[in-house]
Amino acid sequence: xxxxxxRNFVAxxxxxxxxxLAGCNGSEQPADDAQTTDETTEEASYTLVKEGVLTNVAELxxxxxxxxxxxxxxVGFDVDLSNAIAEKLGLxxxxxxxxxxxxxxxxxxxGGKADISIAGMTIDDTRLEEVDFSDPYLNSNxxxxxxxxxxxxxxxxxxxxxxxxxxxxxxxxxxIEENLPNATCVPLADVTAGMMGxxxxxxxxxxxxxxxxxxxxxxxxxxxxxxxEIPTGEQYGIAVSYDNPGLKDAINDAxxxxxxxxxxxxxxxxxxxxxxx
Numbered sequence: 001x002x003x004x005x006x007r008n009f010v011a012x013x014x015x016x017x018x019x020x021l022a023g024c025n026g027s028e029q030p031a032d033d034a035q036t037t038d039e040t041t042e043e044a045s046y047t048l049v050k051e052g053v054l055t056n057v058a059e060l061x062x063x064x065x066x067x068x069x070x071x072x073x074x075v076g077f078d079v080d081l082s083n084a085i086a087e088k089l090g091l092x093x094x095x096x097x098x099x100x101x102x103x104x105x106x107x108x109x110x111g112g113k114a115d116i117s118i119a120g121m122t123i124d125d126t127r128l129e130e131v132d133f134s135d136p137y138l139n140s141n142x143x144x145x146x147x148x149x150x151x152x153x154x155x156x157x158x159x160x161x162x163x164x165x166x167x168x169x170x171x172x173x174x175x176i177e178e179n180l181p182n183a184t185c186v187p188l189a190d191v192t193a194g195m196m197g198x199x200x201x202x203x204x205x206x207x208x209x210x211x212x213x214x215x216x217x218x219x220x221x222x223x224x225x226x227x228x229e230i231p232t233g234e235q236y237g238i239a240v241s242y243d244n245p246g247l248k249d250a251i252n253d254a255x256x257x258x259x260x261x262x263x264x265x266x267x268x269x270x271x272x273x274x275x276x277x
Contacts, residue, residue, distance in 0.1 A: 046246030057114035102169030133237035
């Protein structure tokens with residue numbers, strides 16, 4: 001998801017909601033009093049916004065990665081993964097209220113509000129100008145969504161007057177601008193609004209991360225289909241401040257453990273129905 005210009009301010013989306021807690025039930029392992037090795041010092045060499053808490057920020061309308069369910073609880077693949085990471089670190093998880101996707105990187109870069117952004121976010125050079133990233137944890141491509149049976153392709157969409165939706169500040173946004181220069185790109189804050197627009201004929205198509213498109217079609221938009229897969233070869237990472245390298249290292253260690261002990265495959269199977277993601 002996104003090419004973003006460097007900014008010196010943070011624009012937050014004022015959606016109502018209180019801070020949502022995602023319990024990890026993890027507890028810090030007591031250190032041996034005699035253990036004063038450099039390794040122990042290194043493990044503790046990161047800061048947190050709140051002591052004992054891994055504070056997350058995301059756009060909470062990106063199922064199946066992070067979204068608010070019918071009971072008002074923040075759920076999703078990224079939520080479960082953040083819980084697992086926090087448990088490895090002896091922390092609990094806390095989620096800030098829903099925030100616009102294109103404000104996430106500036107929020108982490110500025111610091112003071114959230115420790116990480118785990119939000120189905122592609123690692124790219126533009127974002128790396130502002131924030132650091134963990135090791136990749138998931139691969140993704142883009143997909144073009146249109147009415148089922150419409151026969152739309154990237155060629156038929158690249159026509160003057162044709163409106164193609166995307167989420168603001170995402171790699172889908174960039175792909176439209178670079179590959180459909182004759183079409184009209186319509187950036188939207190909300191993914192669901194874009195899918196609804198395609199369903200009602202307001203937009204001819206939407207370009208969106210493939211796992212999200214597949215999930216939303218299966219769950220809510222049976223009249224739509226992925227008419228073309230775009231092999232962008234993206235990798236998702238967890239955004240961390242450059243001022244907090246110890247936290248990135250700790251997250252990478254936790255991710256390695258989660259891969260090794262089978263937790264990652266369990267989460268993929270739960271949220272995608274396959275481990276081949």
